[in-house]
Amino acid sequence: MIIKIKKIKITIFAPDPERKLSNGIEKEVIIDDNSSIIELLSTLDEITYKDPKQSIFPLYKGLIYSYLQLIWDAENNTIYDDCAVSAYGPNKEFMPLHEDISFNLYPNSEITIAVHAD
Numbered sequence: 001m002i003i004k005i006k007k008i009k010i011t012i013f014a015p016d017p018e019r020k021l022s023n024g025i026e027k028e029v030i031i032d033d034n035s036s037i038i039e040l041l042s043t044l045d046e047i048t049y050k051d052p053k054q055s056i057f058p059l060y061k062g063l064i065y066s067y068l069q070l071i072w073d074a075e076n077n078t079i080y081d082d083c084a085v086s087a088y089g090p091n092k093e094f095m096p097l098h099e100d101i102s103f104n105l106y107p108n109s110e111i112t113i114a115v116h117a118d
Contacts, residue, residue: 005030006107008040012067014115021056021115036102037079037087037111041068070115077101084114 009028014021031043045066048055057065064070073080079098087095089106097103097111105111 006033006035006105008105008108009110010040010044011110011112012071012115013113014070025056031105033107034104036104037097038068038072038101040105040111041066041071071113072101079113080115082116085111086113087111 007028007030009026011024011026012021013024027044027047029040029043029047031040035043045068048057048067068074071079071083078101079085085097087097087105088110089095090108093106095103095106095109095111
């Protein structure tokens, strides 16, 4: 069995009092070929938990402990409305992540998320 993988560049910004995400954090993440934004954020959390020195958590007075918690509304299975998402494939193909949380991410795509963008 061959498992295909793809590389995604993700940048996350948030206006936070702790100044941990104010300047943004940028990572390249390797995920399975059929992954959505949820799997991408889960993988990013897994990487962060394995290297606590690089962790920016907790945030917001200790209430937020992961990127997934910060961006994904699990109850409604959506990206929070106050998150601005810019997601494009390598040939500038738009990825409608707000409209389709299960959208299969393009390989070598770039995603920028601004949390609390309202």
